[in-house]
Amino acid sequence: MITTVRKHLVDFCGERISVEIDKDGSKYTKFALLSEPCPQECAPPQLFTRENLIVLDSVHSGTGRTSGNDITVNVIEPVLRRLHARYQVVKSQNSKSVAEFGNQLDPTQSYTILFVSGDTSVSEFFNGVGAGVPSPRSSLTILPIAMGTGNALANSLNLNCPVEAFASFLRGELVTAEFPLYRAILPDGETSVVFFIVLSLGFHANLLHAAENEKYKSMGVERFQEASGDILQNYKLQEQITLDKQGVAGSYAYFALVNVPNLEASYIPSPQSDPFKHELHLLAYSSSLNRKQLLERIMAGYKNRRGDELTADPYTTYKRISEGFEIKLQNKQEGPNDPAFELCLDGQLYNLLQYKSDQHQEELTIQVELIDSALGSFDILVMGKH
Secondary structure (H helix, E strand, O other), X not given: OEEEEEEEEEEXXXXXXXXXXXXXXXXXXXXXXEEEEOOOOXXXXXXXXXXXXXXXXXXXXXXOOOOOOOHXXXXXXXXXXXXOOOEEEEEOOOOOHHHHHHHOOOOOOOEXXXXXXXXXXXXXXXXXXXXXXXXXXXXXXXXXEEOOOOOHHHHHOOOOOHHHHHHHHHHOOOEEEEOOOEEEEOOOOOOEEEEOOEEXXXXXXXXXXXXXXXXXXXXOOHHHHHHHHHHHHHOOOOEEEEEOOOOEEEEEEEEEEEOOOOOOOOOOOOOOOOOOOOOEEEEEEEOOOOHHHHHHHHHHHHOOOOOOOOOOEOOEEEEEEOOOEEEEEOXXXXXXXXXXXXXXXXOEEEEHHHHOOOOOOOOEEEXXXXXXXXXXXXXXXXXXXX
């Protein structure tokens, strides 16, 4: 069922600019720009002070773009032109183009980048940013415009609606803060991945894999709920994990290190997480739970509210971690692509069997580092709402 709403965008030079939005479930189907005389004259929007403004549009994110729901073409570009803003639009061409763009940035310049995308594109970008530490450092400020599937980052920054996020940017209503980043070094000791949302093994990582099945591709965020039944029925969900220095060891069906409260707009598995704080929260459910008990705990995320305390019990581990540590995985391998070795980092999947330093290695170690808000030549900042 299609729902239609109208959102005020910005007032400028006697004109009130709004957007009509059509939505089918979680999927946006239309963005249409509207204008009418403004009841009062308003000051110019804040973006005129921003240099190197870039709109990075990952055109295949979410369910992709159509002529109706192309928010960059239908809303962002016309408004920026009308406001006489200087900007550049970059559209992704393939899975590597976002990372390649990140690597091409001038380290002596500062940038503001609007990510019209989901979480994966932001991750690809950060992992493409080149090395180098000039002095003084440049700043790289990001704003997520939620056009992906889960949109964990945007939802956790209270930027659920892409039009409202763009409107808040134009009106100068957003706060800008340091963006906590983390690095996972895989068992080969060479592969290093920057992440900022979630590192997971077990149910969550397997769910990301299952949701890539063609039968779920046309769905929005609903595909995760559909795919979860497949995981509960067909996956072993017994991750043998130890965290050094953290007093954590056991067999887990669900194991996630989370930096954000929301993994979807209405799904809050880690209510104590805060994307503005330099800390991760470990959320783990024991494999001793039967599948009904496990599902009840996982689905509780749809009832949680930010700031809630999770009820502690012998089958649930929930704790704050604010220092580096190692994850030791001691699974027994069953087949060449055993899903028990699937690692999710911000929506990107890595089968750890492909990252062994030694093919006879039985214990696999993932090093996790807190790297604050510095990446390559840039200080990374994020815009959002508290």
